[in-house]
Structures are given as C-alpha cells and as structure tokens.
Amino acid sequence: MPDEAPRLRVALAGNPNVGKTTLFNRLTGLRQKVANYPGVTVERKSGKLTGAPDVEVIDLPGAYSLTPRSMDERIAYDMLIGRLERAPDVVVCIVDAGNLERNLYVASQIMDLGLPVIIALNMVDAAVSSGLVIDANKLTAALGVPVVPMVARRGEGLEELRTHILSPPPAPGGRRWLLMDAVQARIPALEAMLAEEVPETRAEHRFTDVLRALAADEALEPWRERAPRFTAQVEVQREAFAQRGIAWRHAEVSGRYAWLGPIVEEASTRVKGPATFSDRVDSIVTHRVVGPLFFLVLLALIFQAIFSWATPAMDLVEAGVAWLSSIVQSVQPGHVLMDLLTDGVIAGVGNVVVFLPQILLLFFFLGLMEDTGYMARSAFIMDRLMKRVGLSGGSVLPLLSSFACAIPGIMAARTLDNERDRIITIMVAPLMSCSARLPVYTLFIAAFIPQEQVLGVVGFQGLAMFSMYLMGIVMAFVAAGVLKTFVFKGPTSYFVMELPPYRRPRMKQVLWRMVQRSKVFFVRAGKIIFGLSIVLWFLASYPKVPPAPEMEQARETVRLEREAALEEARALAALHVADVAAFFAGDGVSGEGELHPDLVQARVLAELAADHYEAKLDSLEHVDQAHQIRGSLIGYFGRFLEPVMQPLGFDWKISAGLVTAFAAREVIISTLGIIYSVGDEAGSVALRDALKADRYPDGRLVFTPLVAVSLLVFFVFALQCMSTLAIARRETNTWRWPAVMWLYMTALAYFAALVVYQGGQLLGFG
Amino acid sequence: MTLKDLRPGESGMVSGFHGQSTPVRLMEMGLLPGTEVKVVRLAPLGDPMDLKVRGYHFSIRKAEAAHVFVKKAAI
Ligand SMILES: Nc1nc2c(ncn2[C@@H]2O[C@H](COP(=O)(O)OP(=O)(O)O)[C@@H](O)[C@H]2O)c(=O)[nH]1
Ligand SMILES: [Mg+2]
Numbered sequence: 001m002p003d004e005a006p007r008l009r010v011a012l013a014g015n016p017n018v019g020k021t022t023l024f025n026r027l028t029g030l031r032q033k034v035a036n037y038p039g040v041t042v043e044r045k046s047g048k049l050t051g052a053p054d055v056e057v058i059d060l061p062g063a064y065s066l067t068p069r070s071m072d073e074r075i076a077y078d079m080l081i082g083r084l085e086r087a088p089d090v091v092v093c094i095v096d097a098g099n100l101e102r103n104l105y106v107a108s109q110i111m112d113l114g115l116p117v118i119i120a121l122n123m124v125d126a127a128v129s130s131g132l133v134i135d136a137n138k139l140t141a142a143l144g145v146p147v148v149p150m151v152a153r154r155g156e157g158l159e160e161l162r163t164h165i166l167s168p169p170p171a172p173g174g175r176r177w178l179l180m181d182a183v184q185a186r187i188p189a190l191e192a193m194l195a196e197e198v199p200e201t202r203a204e205h206r207f208t209d210v211l212r213a214l215a216a217d218e219a220l221e222p223w224r225e226r227a228p229r230f231t232a233q234v235e236v237q238r239e240a241f242a243q244r245g246i247a248w249r250h251a252e253v254s255g256r257y258a259w260l261g262p263i264v265e266e267a268s269t270r271v272k273g274p275a276t277f278s279d280r281v282d283s284i285v286t287h288r289v290v291g292p293l294f295f296l297v298l299l300a301l302i303f304q305a306i307f308s309w310a311t312p313a314m315d316l317v318e319a320g321v322a323w324l325s326s327i328v329q330s331v332q333p334g335h336v337l338m339d340l341l342t343d344g345v346i347a348g349v350g351n352v353v354v355f356l357p358q359i360l361l362l363f364f365f366l367g368l369m370e371d372t373g374y375m376a377r378s379a380f381i382m383d384r385l386m387k388r389v390g391l392s393g394g395s396v397l398p399l400l401s402s403f404a405c406a407i408p409g410i411m412a413a414r415t416l417d418n419e420r421d422r423i424i425t426i427m428v429a430p431l432m433s434c435s436a437r438l439p440v441y442t443l444f445i446a447a448f449i450p451q452e453q454v455l456g457v458v459g460f461q462g463l464a465m466f467s468m469y470l471m472g473i474v475m476a477f478v479a480a481g482v483l484k485t486f487v488f489k490g491p492t493s494y495f496v497m498e499l500p501p502y503r504r505p506r507m508k509q510v511l512w513r514m515v516q517r518s519k520v521f522f523v524r525a526g527k528i529i530f531g532l533s534i535v536l537w538f539l540a541s542y543p544k545v546p547p548a549p550e551m552e553q554a555r556e557t558v559r560l561e562r563e564a565a566l567e568e569a570r571a572l573a574a575l576h577v578a579d580v581a582a583f584f585a586g587d588g589v590s591g592e593g594e595l596h597p598d599l600v601q602a603r604v605l606a607e608l609a610a611d612h613y614e615a616k617l618d619s620l621e622h623v624d625q626a627h628q629i630r631g632s633l634i635g636y637f638g639r640f641l642e643p644v645m646q647p648l649g650f651d652w653k654i655s656a657g658l659v660t661a662f663a664a665r666e667v668i669i670s671t672l673g674i675i676y677s678v679g680d681e682a683g684s685v686a687l688r689d690a691l692k693a694d695r696y697p698d699g700r701l702v703f704t705p706l707v708a709v710s711l712l713v714f715f716v717f718a719l720q721c722m723s724t725l726a727i728a729r730r731e732t733n734t735w736r737w738p739a740v741m742w743l744y745m746t747a748l749a750y751f752a753a754l755v756v757y758q759g760g761q762l763l764g765f766g
Numbered sequence: 767m768t769l770k771d772l773r774p775g776e777s778g779m780v781s782g783f784h785g786q787s788t789p790v791r792l793m794e795m796g797l798l799p800g801t802e803v804k805v806v807r808l809a810p811l812g813d814p815m816d817l818k819v820r821g822y823h824f825s826i827r828k829a830e831a832a833h834v835f836v837k838k839a840a841i
Contacts, residue, residue: 064791064794064795065791065794067790067794069791098821098822099820099821099822101796101820101821102795102796102820102822105794105796215790216790247783249788249790249793250783250790250793250798253790253793253794253798254793254798254799257796257798278823279806282806282807282816282823283807286807286809286810286816287810288810289810291809291810292810376825380809380814380816380825381809381810381811383809383813383814383825383827384809384810384811384812384813384814385811387813387827393814494789494791494826494827494829494830495814495825495826495827495830496789496791496792496795496824496825496826496830497814497824497825497826498795498822498823498824498825499816499823499824499825500823501822501823
C-alpha cells in the first residue's frame with residue numbers, strides 16, 4: 001500500500017512522562033507505526049489521526065530542553081528543526097498542569113522556532129485533585145498560543161485539540177521573553193555572521209542556533225567546521241561576558257523562567273496545600289530502612305514470578321516445539337530436509353522461544369514500574385552503590401533483569417539517558433547469570449558437588465549455586481569499573497533525575513508496550529538465530545559418517561537374540577495348544593480356566609523380547625548419533641580445540657559441547673547427551689552417571705569435581721548466546737560493541753577457568 | 767553555604783553557582799538564582815538528594831549540589 005505524503009504533519013512534544021504517548025494513542029487509535037530513527041535506538045512512533053488519514057501524528061521522544069543532553073532530546077530537537085525529515089507543520093506541546101513552569105520551559109523554546117504551536121494542558125485531573133486549578137484562558141492570553149486543558153487518559157479535551165490541529169493557529173509572532181540586555185545586544189551580530197557563513201540555515205532557527213551555541217559546548221562544536229568565524233566569535237563573546245561577570249551560561253534559562261514564573265503564578269489558584277499522596281508514598285518507599293527492604297521484597301516477588309509462574313508456560317512451549325518437530329519429522333522420516341527443519345531450525349528457534357514467557361513477564365513488571373513512577377525511585381535508592389562502579393542508579397533494573405535474561409536487560413538500558421552509562425550497562429549485563437545458565441549449573445552441581453552440609457546449615461550444592469551468581473555480579477562491577485576507567489575516560493556524568501508523582505498504571509498501555517518490546521526481540525534476534533541454527537546443524541551433521549560395520553553386526557545380533565527369545569516363547573506355547581483352547585472355552589470359574597505356568601512364562605518371554613529389543617536398538621541409535629557427532633565438523637572442532645582447552649581440564653567432548661553452546665548455553669546438555677549416547681533429555685540422571693563414569697584411555701576420569709568447577713566458572717563468564725550478540729548489535733547499532741563483548745567475556749572465561757583448574761591441581765584437588 | 771549542606775527538611779534560596787562547571791541542566795530544571803529549594807530527604811545511603819523546586823521533585827547528587835550556593839531560610 002503506497003503511503004501518500006500526508007497533508008499535515010503534527011508532532012507531539014514535551015517533557016518525559018507528561019502523557020505524550022497516551023495522547024498519541026488517543027489521537028491515532030491503533031493505526032500506528034513503530035520504527036527506529038536511523039542509526040539510534042530511539043523509537044519513532046507515528047500514526048494517522050483518526051478520521052483524518054491525511055494527517056500524520058508523530059510522538060517525539062521526551063525532552064526537558066532543546067539544548068540536548070540525551071539521545072532522546074537530540075532526536076526531538078532534530079525532528080523539530082527538520083533535520084531528520086521534513087519539519088512538522090504543527091507542534092502540540094504537552095505540559096503537565098501540575099508542574100507548569102518547568103514544562104513550559106521547553107514549550108517556550110519550541111515557540112521560538114517559528115512553527116504553529118498548540119499547548120495541551122494535560123493531567124488537569126491530577127492537578128485538581130491536588131488542589132491546583134489552572135486558568136487556561138489566562139495562559140492563552142499571556143503565552144500567545146492556544147492552550148487546551150485536557151485529561152488525555154480519559155480523552156477529555158480531545159475534540160478541542162483536534163479542531164486546533166485541523167486548522168492550525170499562526171506561528172507565534174515575536175518573542176515575548178527578554179534575554180538579559182548585555183547578551184541580547186550581541187545576538188544580532190552573531191546571527192548575521194551565521195547567516196553569512198552558512199546561508200542555508202533557516203532564518204527562523206537562527207536565534208535558537210545562536211543561543212544554543214552560546215550556552216552549550218555540545219551545541220557549538222558542530223559549527224566549528226561549517227562556520228569557523230562564527231565559532232571563533234562565539235568564543236570571543238563568551239570570554240568577554242566572563243570578563244564582565246555576566247552569567248552567559250544561564251542567560252537563556254533565567255530569561256525564560258523570569259517570563260514564565262509570573263504567568264504561571266497569575267494563572268494558578270491553589271485551593272489547598274500541595275499534593276501529599278506522592279509525598280506520603282515516598283516517605284515510605286524511599287525511607288532509610290523501609291525503602292531498601294521494599295525494593296528487595298519487590299525484586300524477590302518479581303523473580304519468584306519469573307522463575308515459578310513462567311515454568312508451566314515454558315514447559316508448554318517446549319512440549320509444543322517437540323510436537324512440531326515430530327509432526328515435521330513424520331512428513332518424510334529420515335529425509336535430510338526434515339532433519340534440517342527439526343534439529344536445526346525448530347530446535348534452534350525453540351531454544352529462544354522457551355524464554356518467551358519469562359521475557360513477557362519481565363517486560364510486564366518493568367512497564368509497571370515505569371508507569372507508576374517507581375522506576376525513578378529504584379534509581380534514587382541504588383544510585384549511591386552504583387556510582388562506586390561508575391554507573392548510576394538507572395543501571396540497576398537493566399542489570400537485575402539480566403538475571404532472567406540478558407536480552408530484556410540490554411533493552412531496558414534504553415531508559416538510561418546517558419549514552420556512556422547505557423553502553424557500559426549493555427556490556428556488563430551478560431555477566432549476570434541468566435536463566436539459560438541454570439540448567440547447566442544444575443547438572444554439573446548435582447553431579448559433582450557433594451550433598452553434604454557446611455556447619456549443618458547450608459549445603460555445598462546451594463553454596464556452589466550462590467557462588468555462581470555472586471561471581472557474575474562481582475565481575476560485572478569490575479568490568480564496569482574497567483570500562484569506565486580505560487575505555488570511557490572523561491569526567492563522570494552528572495545525575496539529574498526527575499522523581500515524577502506516583503500514578504495509577506494503565507494496564508492496557510503496560511500490556512501493549514510489553515508486546516511491542518517482546519516483538520522487537522523475537523523478530524530481530526529470531527532472524528540471526530535462524531541463520532546460525534542452520535549453520536550449527538550443518539556442522540553437527542556433516543560430513544556424514546557411515547555407521548561403523550561393528551554397529552551393523554551389533555544390530556544383527558540384537559535381532560537374532562530377539563528372534564531366539566520369541567522362538568522359545570512360541571515353542572512353549574505350542575506345547576499347550578489344547579490348554580489354550582480349553583482356557584477360552586472354559587467359563588473362567590472352574591479350575592480348567594487356569595493358565596498353565598508355561599504359558600505365563602511364554603508371555604513374559606515374548607514381552608521381554610520386545611522391550612529388550614527396543615531398548616537395545618534405541619541405545620544403538622544413540623551410539624550412532626555419537627559416532628556421527630564425533631566424525632562431524634563439530635567433533636572435528638572439538639578435537640581441534642582440545643589442546644587449547646586441555647589446560648582448563650576440558651577434553652574434546654566438552655570442547656565440542658562448548659562449540660554448540662555458542663548458539664545457546666543450555667545446548668551443551670543435549671550435545672553431551674548425544675555424545676555420551678544417553679539421549680538428549682536435559683539433565684537426565686543417565687547423563688549424570690555417564691559423565692561421572694567417563695575415562696580417558698589411560699584410565700583417568702574425564703570429569704573430576706575440579707573439571708566440573710572449571711567448566712562452571714567458564715559458563716559464568718562466557719558469552720555463549722547468539723541472541724545476546726544480536727540484540728547488542730541492535731541496541732548499539734554497530735558490530736563493534738558485540739565483538740568487544742564476546743572477546744572480553746570469552747577471554748575472561750578462559751582465564752578464570754584456567755586459574756581454577758591449574759590452581760586446583762597445584763593445591764592437589766586434581 | 768551550598769545546597770549540599772542543607773539537611774533533610776531544610777529549605778533555602780539559591781544565590782548563585784560555583785564556577786562555570788555547573789551543569790546547565792540544573793538550571794533548566796528550574797534551579798535558578800532566587801528560586802526556593804527544599805531538601806526533602808536523602809536516599810537511604812545518604813546520596814543523592816530528593817529536592818523540591820517549583821512544586822516538583824527531582825534528584826541530584828551531593829557532588830552537583832555542592833555547586834549551588836544557597837541562603838538558608840530562617841525557620
Ligand atoms: N492523571 C492523569 N494521568 C495521565 C494523563 N495522561 C497520561 N497520564 C499518565 O501519565 C503517565 C505517563 O504517560 P505517557 O503517555 O507514557 O507519557 P510520555 O512519557 O509523555 O509519553 C502514564 O502513567 C499515564 O497513564 C492524564 O490526563 N491524567
Ligand atoms: Mg512516551
């Protein structure tokens with residue numbers, strides 16, 4: 001369907017958390033498109049105004065100011081001045097009635113851009129219930145643009161807003177606020193200089209261009225090449241202002257607030273004291289003692305939910321995947337295409353889809369925390385701790401989410417507005433022990449860590465499990481510290497964060513966002529996993545190894561044995577043909593109805609023959625598969641890697657398992673299951689026993705407890721998850737960070753396992 | 767004194783900024799000379815601070831608060 005160019009483009013702008021998205025959903029219904037702005041992870045949401053398909057509505061990212069600090073603000077600014085795409089025809093500035101002054105700040109900046117502006121005075125309901133009444137008419141008169149009071153959440157005021165949108169007001173003329181004289185005096189000259197040097201700058205934007213360049217280095221830098229004289233002149237002016245003691249840095253801020261303060265004052269009536277509900281909640285939720293406890297309890301609940309509620313759903317998904325495999329396999333059993341589909345594609349994608357329930361739940365809780373305003377509080381509580389390792393409070397939730405799965409964790413890092421913090425958070429998130437490591441931990445701990453208790457309270461096994469998690473956390477902090485010190489040098493970022501009032505969450509919106517985010521993950525990660533799964537399948541299946549001749553013999557032997565057993569049963573039965581007839585003729589009451597013991601024996605023999613035969617053939621099948629893996633490219637890789645992995649205590653089988661675990665960690669279990677010919681049910685007791693019994697040709701055990709610990713440590717640190725790499729690529733928009741991530745984590749895993757194994761041997765644990 | 771020195775519950779009026787390195791964002795959030803500011807509470811570990819300015823709450827670290835000169839309001 002070719003999209004016609006819209007007649008009117010409407011941008012929704014304003015501070016974060018003022019109801020832009022709520023209003024956007026109201027205006028567009030469900031006809032919206034979500035994409036990303038080119039090159040960044042900021043979402044671009046657009047849709048058609050309901051009832052007016054030629055009007056496009058765009059939900060801009062939140063901004064406190066047009067002098068941008070964050071990626072979101074940069075995009076909002078670039079969109080408004082038409083640098084990314086055609087500038088909007090109308091801007092609806094959404095402001096929170098309960099926090100007018102600060103909200104109008106960015107609105108007043110937008111009013112200087114020469115675009116028609118409508119102000120949506122939102123959350124009037126919340127303001128009224130906190131005892132604040134705003135006179136929209138007074139605001140309209142004082143600001144010179146239409147002000148529409150509304151409650152976006154309930155759709156109140158929507159009609160009036162639509163009317164203004166469809167017949168936009170003229171762009172606000174002449175600035176109404178005053179820049180301090182000393183600074184204002186210099187503006188025209190600078191504007192002229194910019195116009196001369198870069199004629200393509202638009203006249204309506206020049207005032208803003210100059211102001212920003214004057215106030216912020218980040219805004220001046222981009223001019224350095226395009227307008228060297230202008231840049232130099234701005235620097236000269238700054239110097240001159242400084243000499244005269246003029247506060248040029250906040251000239252604009254002071255000017256705007258000086259204008260807005262009295263206007264807001266004049267238009268507001270306080271009926272009773274300021275809002276207290278939020279304050280009361282905060283006095284508990286951020287209380288010195290209760291606050292952290294509340295946070296911990298909340299986390300415990302969320303994790304409980306993720307790990308226990310998700311389990312039935314995960315089992316269901318697994319069963320579904322197995323069912324699908326069997327259906328596909330039955331189309332044409334043994335055909336190579338069916339193998340590819342089942343063992344490659346379905347198994348590979350299935351490895352990811354199992355986590356769907358957990359990911360949905362996690363996104364649900366994160367959305368709830370965002371929507372209520374608790375997210376900011378958790379950052380407030382944890383900031384001090386996180387600052388120590390160079391992060392800020394905002395990294396807490398992304399990192400905690402990574403305990404379930406690194407993918408939602410990495411995606412949650414979007415909420416960080418500081419780019420450096422965001423990248424560091426993404427880079428260390430996969431060190432948190434995710435739920436995919438759990439089956440691996442469980443298998444090896446159950447097999448090799450003694451069940452005894454320490455001091456009669458904690459079991460060794462529990463302790464081992466706890467250490468796995470602890471190691472990951474500690475290393476994440478160390479890695480964050482290292483990245484901050486050596487990679488992202490420069491001054492620490494500052495931390496300025498709004499603590500928005502608590503609000504009742506909107507289920508519909510929370511669920512919608514949960515679905516959207518999960519979709520992003522599955523579509524993007526799914527593509528890469530799909531491809532890599534096929535590659536891995538190929539590596540495990542080729543070259544085809546013909547079954548060993550002794551296998552054919554073994555099969556034949558089993559068949560003969562079965563025949564012999566059946567023969568014996570038949571012979572026994574034949575002796576009693578008459579009895580059988582009598583048995584069936586009898587009334588079942590008299591003694592004649594009794595079955596002769598020989599016949600019972602015959603039946604037992606026959607059944608045994610069948611069972612025995614099946615089981616033996618099954619295990620022969622496993623041996624065949626093991627044989628295939630050994631001879632396949634993966635087996636080859638395993639042997640190729642063996643010398644490198646030997647210092648960690650890993651033989652070729654473990655190495656081959658590690659190669660396949662690159663797709664997803666838990667895959668190592670099914671690989672080992674196949675290699676050890678015990679079938680591939682995860683964590684089966686048979687596998688545990690096979691691992692314990694395996695020996696090198698010289699009689700040494702392959703798996704000593706030390707090898708198991710070394711392998712566990714390897715799993716804590718190694719990045720064996722292609723979905724994580726895929727999502728990191730998506731979120732950082734370059735392959736560089738995922739590459740660095742993979743390299744440093746693999747190196748870390750290798751050396752940590754090396755130290756464990758070699759150290760352990762020196763200490764005599766070998 | 768600076769904003770950092772105000773104790774929880776105390777209010778003051780911003781009187782100026784220390785040097786040129788004060789983040790402009792602080793001012794954009796409404797923390798300007800002449801503005802009244804209240805330290806509502808400190809985070810459980812003593813940092814950052816929860817401030818009330820122009821009727822809303824925001825949080826900054828003590829390191830940033832040390833840039834802001836205030837006159838303590840008489841109680
Ligand atoms: N009380 C009230 N809450 C609202 C209103 N509009 C939006 N909200 C809530 O404000 C919060 C932030 O809204 P959202 O649309 O995500 O804001 P955005 O960050 O500007 O896109 C959500 O919890 C909304 O439910 C309103 O008119 N009244
Ligand atoms: Mg939004």
